[in-house]
Structures are given as structure tokens and as C-alpha cells.
Amino acid sequence: MRRYTPKDNVQAKAKYTDRFWVAPETKKEPVGEGSFYDKVVKTLQEDGVEVLKSYIELGMLVVEILPEQNVAALKNLKEKSCFKMCTELSAVDYLAQDGEFEIFYLLLNLDEAKRVRVQTRIKENQAIESVEKVFKMANFAEREMYDMFGIYVNNHSNLKRILMPDDWVGHPLRKTYPLHGDEHAQWYEVDKIFGKEYRDIIGPENRDPARIDRYDTKRFARVGHEVPFGADPSLVDSTIRPIEDGYSKTFLTDYTKESKQLENRK
Amino acid sequence: MQQQVNKLRPFFENINFERDDNTMVINFGPQHPSAHGQLRLILELQGEQVVKAYPDIGYLHRGVEKMAENMIYNEFLPTTDRLDYIAATSNNYAFALAVERLLGIEDKVPRRAKVIRMMLLELNRIISHLFFLATHALDVGAMSIFLYAFREREFAMDLMEDYCGARLTHSAVRIGGVPLDLPPGWIENLSNYLNKLPDQIKLYDDLLKENRIWKMRLENVGILPPEMALEWGCTGIMLRGSGIKYDVRKEEPYELYDEVDFDVPVTDRCDSYGRYRLYMEEIYESIKILRQLISMYPKTEPKLMAHAPKYISAPKEEIMTQNYALMQHFVLVTQGMRPPKGTVYVPTESPKGELGFYIKSEGEPYAYRLKVRAPSFFHTGVLQDLLVGTYLADVVTIIGSTNIVFGEVDR
Numbered sequence: 078m079r080r081y082t083p084k085d086n087v088q089a090k091a092k093y094t095d096r097f098w099v100a101p102e103t104k105k106e107p108v109g110e111g112s113f114y115d116k117v118v119k120t121l122q123e124d125g126v127e128v129l130k131s132y133i134e135l136g137m138l139v140v141e142i143l144p145e146q147n148v149a150a151l152k153n154l155k156e157k158s159c160f161k162m163c164t165e166l167s168a169v170d171y172l173a174q175d176g177e178f179e180i181f182y183l184l185l186n187l188d189e190a191k192r193v194r195v196q197t198r199i200k201e202n203q204a205i206e207s208v209e210k211v212f213k214m215a216n217f218a219e220r221e222m223y224d225m226f227g228i229y230v231n232n233h234s235n236l237k238r239i240l241m242p243d244d245w246v247g248h249p250l251r252k253t254y255p256l257h258g259d260e261h262a263q264w265y266e267v268d269k270i271f272g273k274e275y276r277d278i279i280g281p282e283n284r285d286p287a288r289i290d291r292y293d294t295k296r297f298a299r300v301g302h303e304v305p306f307g308a309d310p311s312l313v314d315s316t317i318r319p320i321e322d323g324y325s326k327t328f329l330t331d332y333t334k335e336s337k338q339l340e341n342r343k
Numbered sequence: 344m345q346q347q348v349n350k351l352r353p354f355f356e357n358i359n360f361e362r363d364d365n366t367m368v369i370n371f372g373p374q375h376p377s378a379h380g381q382l383r384l385i386l387e388l389q390g391e392q393v394v395k396a397y398p399d400i401g402y403l404h405r406g407v408e409k410m411a412e413n414m415i416y417n418e419f420l421p422t423t424d425r426l427d428y429i430a431a432t433s434n435n436y437a438f439a440l441a442v443e444r445l446l447g448i449e450d451k452v453p454r455r456a457k458v459i460r461m462m463l464l465e466l467n468r469i470i471s472h473l474f475f476l477a478t479h480a481l482d483v484g485a486m487s488i489f490l491y492a493f494r495e496r497e498f499a500m501d502l503m504e505d506y507c508g509a510r511l512t513h514s515a516v517r518i519g520g521v522p523l524d525l526p527p528g529w530i531e532n533l534s535n536y537l538n539k540l541p542d543q544i545k546l547y548d549d550l551l552k553e554n555r556i557w558k559m560r561l562e563n564v565g566i567l568p569p570e571m572a573l574e575w576g577c578t579g580i581m582l583r584g585s586g587i588k589y590d591v592r593k594e595e596p597y598e599l600y601d602e603v604d605f606d607v608p609v610t611d612r613c614d615s616y617g618r619y620r621l622y623m624e625e626i627y628e629s630i631k632i633l634r635q636l637i638s639m640y641p642k643t644e645p646k647l648m649a650h651a652p653k654y655i656s657a658p659k660e661e662i663m664t665q666n667y668a669l670m671q672h673f674v675l676v677t678q679g680m681r682p683p684k685g686t687v688y689v690p691t692e693s694p695k696g697e698l699g700f701y702i703k704s705e706g707e708p709y710a711y712r713l714k715v716r717a718p719s720f721f722h723t724g725v726l727q728d729l730l731v732g733t734y735l736a737d738v739v740t741i742i743g744s745t746n747i748v749f750g751e752v753d754r
Contacts, residue, residue, distance in 0.1 A: 089413040089709050093678060100706020103445065103685025135444055135687050161573050164690070165716040169703055183688055183701070183716070187573075187587065190594035194688065214576035217724035225408075240401035240753060249409055256406075256413045 085173035086252040105132040105139075113191060114138040117158045124153045138193040144180070144205055150195055151182060151211045160184035160193060163212035166219065168226045170252045176201050178228055182208070204229035225250035244269070366394055371738070373402045379478070379742060380749030382723065388735060396730035396738075398723050403753040411713035415679025416442050416518060419710075424512035426715060427751040430471035432463045432503075433693040434751075435516040440597060441689040441700035442518045445682045448651045455643035456520035457598050462533070462636050463506065463515050464598075465629040469540070470499045471694035472622045472629075476547065479619065479743040483560050488547055495543050498536055505529055518680075519655040520648035525640070534637055537630050544626055551619075561616035565729055565741035568613060575725040578718050579696025580625070581745060584618040586611030591692040603635045615744035622746075654680040679708030688716075695719055695746055715754055719747040 108114045108131050117138065118131045126149055130141040142150045154160040162185045169179040175198075182195040199205055207230045209215040219230045220239040227248035230236055238245060246261035247254055261268075264276055267284055276284075366387050373383040381402035387395035407426065411419050423438045424431040443449045473496040480488035500510045505526055507515040515521065551557045567577065569585040582589055590607040592600040608624035610617040649655055656675050657668035684706040690699040696718025703712040722745040729745075730738055 091678065091681075091708050100681065101683040102706075103447075103683050103687070105685075134685060137688060139686075162576055164576055164578070164697060164699065165688075165701065165714065167701070167714050169712040181701075183699075187589050187594075190589075192688070192690075194686075212576070213571075213574035213728070214721050214724060216727075217721060218576075221720075238401075240404040242401070249406060250412075252412075254409075256409060 083173070084253070087255045088252055089256075103134055105134050108133060108138065113189060114193075117154070117193060120157045121150060121153055124149065124157070126150045126153060138191070140193060140195050142195060142197050144197045144199045144203065147180075147182070147195070147197055148206050148208055148211060151184070151208050154184055154193065154195070155211055158186065159188055160186045162187060163208070163214055163218075164192075166208070166215060166222065168222050168228055170226060170250065171198075172201055173252055178226060180205060180222070180228070199228070204231045206231050207233040209233055224248065227251065365389060373399075379747055381753065382742065382747070382749065384726070384730075384738070384742075386730070386735070386738065391735050393730045393733055393735065393738065396727050398726045400723055400749075400752050403749045405754070407754040408713055408715060411710050413709060415708045416682070416710065417675075417679065419713075420516075420518065421512070421514045424514055425750055426717065426754060427471075427693060427695060427698070427719070427748050428511060429474050429748055430467035430694045431509075431511060431513045432467045432515050433471075433691070433698060435514055436460060436464055437689070437691040437693065437698045438700050439516045439518045440691060441687055441702050442682065443649075444689050445685060445687040445702055445704060446518075446651065446654050446680070447683075448519060448649045448654065451649040451651055452520050453644065453646035453649065454599075455524070455640070455645060456647050456649075458636050458640050458643055459521045459525060459647075460516055461598050461600070461603075462525075462633060462640075463503070463513070463521075465632050465636070466499055466502060466533075467513075468629045468694045469626055470496050470503070472626050473499070475622055475694075475746045476619075479740075479746075480551065482739045482743040483557065485551065485554075485557065488550060491543070491547055495540060498539075502529070502533055502536060505532065517648065519651060522647070524645060524647060530637055530640060533633065537633055537637075540630060541627065544623065548623055558616065560737075560740055561614065561619060561744070563614050563616075564737045565615045565733065565744055566613050567725070567729060571725065571728060575728070576721040577696070577725055578721075579692065579694070580618055580621045581696060581718075581722055581725075583607065583609045584621055585613045591690050591697055595690065597689075597691060599636075599639070602639075603632050605632050615740055618744045654682070681706055681708050690716070693718065695748065695751065696722065698751075715751075717751040717754060719745075719749075719751040720754075722747050723752050 108118055114133065118128055118140065121140065122128055126146050127143055128140055129143070130139075132139055140150070151163070163182060164185050165183045167181065169181070171177045171179055177198045177200055179196055179198050184193045184195065186192070205228060207215060207219055209219065216234060217239065219233055220235070220237060222228050223230055223236055224238040224241055225248055237243060241249065245265070247259055264284065267275055267279055271279070366389050369386050369388060371384040371386055373381045381400070383399040383402065385397040385399060386393050405425070407422060410422055414422070420435055420438060423434040426434045440449070443452065473492045477489040477492035477496070480492070503513055503515070504510050506523070506529060507513050509515075567581065567585050569587050572582050572585040572587065577585070578589070586609060588607060588609045593607055605628045608621050608628065610621060648658060652671050654675070656662065656672040657665070661668040662672045682704045684704060686701070686703045688699055688701040690697050697716065698718055699716035701712075701714040701716060702710050705711040726742070726745065729741060733741060
């Protein structure tokens with residue numbers, strides 16, 4: 078029987094897990110009464126922000142809120158609790174487990190040297206409001222979030238891809254996106270320069286001159302200079318010869334001959 | 344096979360280079376030597392003044408965060424070298440510290456390892472700041488500074504090489520400590536270097552500090568008001584250059600930074616000249632820290648890795664002699680450590696600014712999500728506000744004074 082690999086999360090998995098093993102959790106302490114963090118949470122609630130959960134994890138306050146209230150919450154934290162800087166915001170993919178993304182905002186209070194993490198969850202096709210009006214850095218950070226996860230951000234001034242090319246297909250940090258790239262990624266240059274119809278003509282082994290066949294331990298650096306399997310490459314003259322039959326059939330197709338396959342390509 | 348020539352046209356994101364009004368759109372980079380790597384700027388010019396700037400990044404994107412999700416923690420550590428490759432140890436350290444805090448073994452790291460790590464961190468800060476000075480001066484047009492600063496940087500890199508064998512991609516820190524003790528004679532070499540360095544720095548400083556051309560090119564150029572710096576999440580010298588005193592080493596001390604005595608230079612000049620001054624002052628502070636560390640080193644016990652058998656392999660002698668240590672080691676190497684379920688974000692002060700690793704663990708040997716909070720990413724973002732209204736000739740100065748490194752911006 079073929080081994081089952083889940084399609085909704087294609088990232089590396091532990092090879093061996095004890096079936097009775099339960100992962101320990103980090104300590105989540107309650108917010109101390111009357112502490113600085115307590116005041117922060119109270120001021121949030123006074124402003125009508127619904128705090129679903131608040132705790133201190135590894136020295137940082139974590140506040141869970143509703144996604145609709147993200148702008149209000151961040152505005153409150155910035156203006157009333159003096160969290161003047163947003164150091165980072167991004168998302169975590171929980172589509173496989175819950176069909177949700179977790180979005181986090183890391184804020185910093187420079188006077189008290191205190192940090193808070195505001196986190197919220199949205200459904201897969203739900204958009205989130207931009208916090209660019211509150212923190213300008215969201216301009217870049219939300220673009221990255223959109224690029225990497227495909228999370229739409231409403232009222233963002235320039236929601237375009239930032240790290241990947243504009244015509245890229247797919248969102249690389251989703252758990253469904255394989256590490257070595259999907260089909261679009263593999264044929265990206267060919268599709269762009271020659272057109273999709275050239276995929277068959279070029280063939281997977283000539284698609285990328287830098288491609289290394291991980292199972293070919295003998296001649297991975299000698300594409301175009303192939304020697305018979307097992308032969309010593311140094312003894313064979315390295316002038317460019319047509320690639321031997323059996324190595325790359327698509328490349329060797331004789332275009333003068335007529336065949337059904339060729340007609341399809343034309 | 345025939346190429347279709349029209350399909351080879353570069354992809355310009357539908358920018359219209361020909362305008363009806365008087366503005367002109369020019370493309371700067373991504374192969375421009377003063378663009379500090381792979382920065383591409385699209386500038387709209389009115390005469391010589393920039394009306395609109397659009398930083399376009401992603402030319403060095405390698406998917407480091409994706410790789411982190413597919414590697415065990417120890418496997419990922421050498422990859423962090425490739426973020427800010429000017430000061431690789433600061434990335435290694437930031438990652439190691441984040442994992443240590445997640446594991447709860449931050450206090451178990453032996454004191455000697457902490458001293459060595461801090462030495463490497465400060466040495467890397469000097470390397471990075473000298474590199475900044477060299478390239479910044481070269482961008483602005485002072486060629487000789489480049490050669491001088493690279494000479495001093497070379498000596499510092501020799502020290503790094505003596506310690507870990509690598510000059511650029513160090514991987515000199517491990518999760519839970521350091522792999523090696525300092526080699527014999529290293530401390531003497533370091534203190535010799537520290538004795539010579541201030542004179543050399545003074546030499547560059549005297550060449551630049553009151554230099555009329557240097558001041559004309561840097562003063563009142565690239566003015567970053569404190570509000571803008573906060574809005575854009577600028578950290579490190581970009582923030583302190585705008586008069587906001589915040590250094591993670593002082594405010595949220597990690598390692599032994601609360602035991603050493605050092606100052607955090609701040610200026611409210613807000614311009615490139617002020618930032619240049621801060622870089623120079625920080626080198627002096629690093630020298631001060633390193634001198635204190637040299638005297639701290641002999642008082643420490645020769646222990647280098649934290650004792651936490653669940654997560655960290657035992658020392659080599661134990662692995663070779665004790666069966667259980669060998670078994671632990673085998674499991675940790677083949678399967679990887681499994682940190683507890685939870686989330687951690689640990690900020691550190693890298694030479695460029697606040698470098699933090701956000702790690703979300705689901706109790707597996709692979710991180711569920713790892714986000715690198717790279718300072719340069721936001722320093723690139725601020726360019727779109729900072730460059731507006733400046734002259735084209737100053738664009739290069741401003742890019743230089745933000746000190747962005749593209750390994751970190753694109754990740």
C-alpha cells in the first residue's frame with residue numbers, strides 16, 4: 078500500500094513519533110492584578126474591544142481579539158497604552174487544522190520596554206482590515222503577508238506582491254505549497270520566456286540549466302556532456318555531442334519526421 | 344528551438360516611463376553598485392528632485408522562512424548566516440536565543456559560553472560598522488576610507504576565522520552555548536587588535552568628521568523625523584539617530600549585557616551625518632564591552648554547552664564514553680529536538696537594528712512557523728517616504744546611511 082501523505086500540509090514531518098507522547102506546552106501565566114499588563118488589557122476593554130483571552134507567555138503579553146476589531150485595538154494600544162511601535166505583523170497558516178489563519182501583531186512600548194502580541198484568527202476567504210493608518214510599517218508587512226499567504230487586506234494603499242514576482246501563482250508560505258515549488262514555479266521561466274506550449278518541447282531536464290537531479294550522483298554537473306552510465310567522465314572527450322538516446326527523448330525529437338506527437342505540439 | 348523575442352521583454356509592472364507631465368521615471372538597480380545588493384528603486388523625478396520613490400525588493404528571496412519549516416532547529420542554524428551576511432553571528436545568536444527561550448534553557452547556558460557569544464557579537468558589530476563606514480564612504484565618493492576600513496575589518500575577520508574557521512558565514516553559535524572554547528592566544532590577539540583599533544578609527548574619523556565635502560554630502564540629508572521612524576518600525580541606529588533612545592541590549596537585556604558597562608549613543612540630528620557619528624561611537628562602545636569581557640573570561644568555568652539532555656547533546660567526551668549520552672545524541676541528531684508547544688518572540692540588537700525571531704512550535708521537531716523580524720526590511724520600506732523631496736545625488740547617500748543588507752530584506 079502506498080504511504081499516505083496528507084495534501085493539506087506538505088511540510089516536513091517528524092519521521093517517528095511515540096503514539097503516547099504528548100507535547101508539553103509553554104507556561105501561560107494569567108495577567109497579574111494591578112500590573113502594567115493588567116492596565117493595558119483594562120484600557121482595551123474600556124474602549125469596547127472584546128478581549129477573548131489574555132495571558133503572559135514567556136514574558137510577553139498576549140491578547141486575543143476579534144478580527145473586526147484589529148484597527149480599534151491597535152489604535153487603542155498606540156494612543157492610550159503608549160505602544161508606539163509595531164515591530165512585526167504576519168500570519169500563521171492553520172488551514173489544515175481549523176481552516177483559519179492566525180494573524181499576529183507585535184507591539185512595543187518604548188518607555189516601559191514592554192511588548193504585547195495581539196493575535197486574531199480569520200477564516201480562509203475572510204479579508205482583514207489594514208492597520209496602515211495606525212502603523213505605516215504595515216504597508217510593507219501586510220504586503221508580505223498577502224504575498225506569502227494570500228490574505229487579502231482591505232483598504233491597503235498598495236496591496237501587491239512584494240517578494241515574489243507580480244505574476245507568480247500561489248502563495249509560498251501556505252502549508253499546501255511544497256518546499257521545492259509547485260508546477261507553476263518549476264515552469265515559471267519557460268512559461269514567461271517561451272510560452273506554455275514550449276513546456277513539452279523543452280522537457281523537464283532542460284527546463285532549468287541549474288537543476289540538479291538529486292538521484293543522479295554521477296553526472297549532475299555535465300548536462301550536455303553526458304557519458305555512458307558508469308564511465309569515467311575524465312576519459313571521455315567533452316565536446317558537445319547530441320544527447321544519447323534514452324536520456325532525453327523530448328529533446329531528441331526529430332522535427333523532420335512526421336508523427337502524431339509532433340502534430341499535437343504544432 | 345526558436346525564442347520568441349517579444350516574450351523576452353523585461354517585466355516592468357506596467358510602469359509608464361513616458362509621462363505627459365514634466366516628471367521622469369527612472370529605474371535604479373537592481374544591479375546598481377550603490378544599491379547595496381539587490382535593491383531596485385523606481386524613482387519619479389521632477390528635474391533632479393524625487394517626487395515618488397518605490398522600492399522594489401525580492402531579488403534575493405530564497406524562502407528562508409519556508410526552509411525553516413522544513414528543517415530541524417539545529418539544521419536551520421547555518422541558514423541564518425545568510426540573512427545579514429555582514430554580521431552572521433548576530434543572526435545565529437538571535438535564532439539560538441529564541442529557541443533557548445522557547446525551551447526554557449536560557450539560564451542554563453554556561454557563563455563562559457555567554458562571554459564567548461558576547462565577544463563574537465561585539466566583534467561582529469565592529470565588523471558590520473566598519474563595513475558600513477567603508478561602503479557608505481565609497482558611495483559618497485571617499486575611496487580611501489574604503490581601503491582603510493576594510494583593512495581593520497580584515498583583522499577582525501581573521502579573529503573570527505581563528506575562532507570558528509569561517510570568515511563570513513560563521514555559524515559560531517549553537518543552541519545552548521558555543522561549540523568551541525577560544526583557541527590559545529585568541530584573547531591576546533583580540534586585545535592587541537582592540538589596542539590598535541581606536542587609533543585607526545580616529546584616523547578615519549579625522550578624515551571624515553570635519554571634512555567639508557563629507558559634511559556637505561551628509562548634513563541635513565535623509566532627515567528621518569522621530570515620528571516617521573516610529574511609524575515605520577525603524578530600529579537600531581535609524582531610531583537612535585532620530586533622538587529616540589532605545590537599545591534592546593539596555594532595555595531588555597539578554598546574555599550578560601546587564602553586567603557590562605556601556606553607553607548608548609543617541610543624537611537628535613535625524614540626518615545621515617548623525618547616523619554616521621553613531622556608527623563611529625558604537626564601535627568605541629563595542630571596544631569598551633570587549634575589554635570588560637576579556638577580564639570576565641578567565642573567571643569562568645570551562646563549560647560551553649547547557650546541560651539539558653532532552654534538547655541538547657552531551658559534550659563529546661560523554662558521548663564517547665557513556666551509552667545513554669550516545670543514545671540521546673543519536674535521537675537528537677536523527678529526529679531533532681522537540682520544543683514545547685508555544686510561541687516566542689525574542690528581540691536582539693543586531694548591528695542593523697532589532698533582529699527578532701518569532702517561532703511558533705507545535706511540539707514537533709520542525710518549527711510550525713518562523714518569522715524573521717529583519718530590521719532592514721522596514722528600513723527599506725521607509726525609503727519610500729524618506730526619499731521624497733531629496734535630490735537624485737542624495738539618494739545614494741540615504742540608501743547608504745540606512746545600512747540595509749539584502750540577505751535580510753528578502754530572506
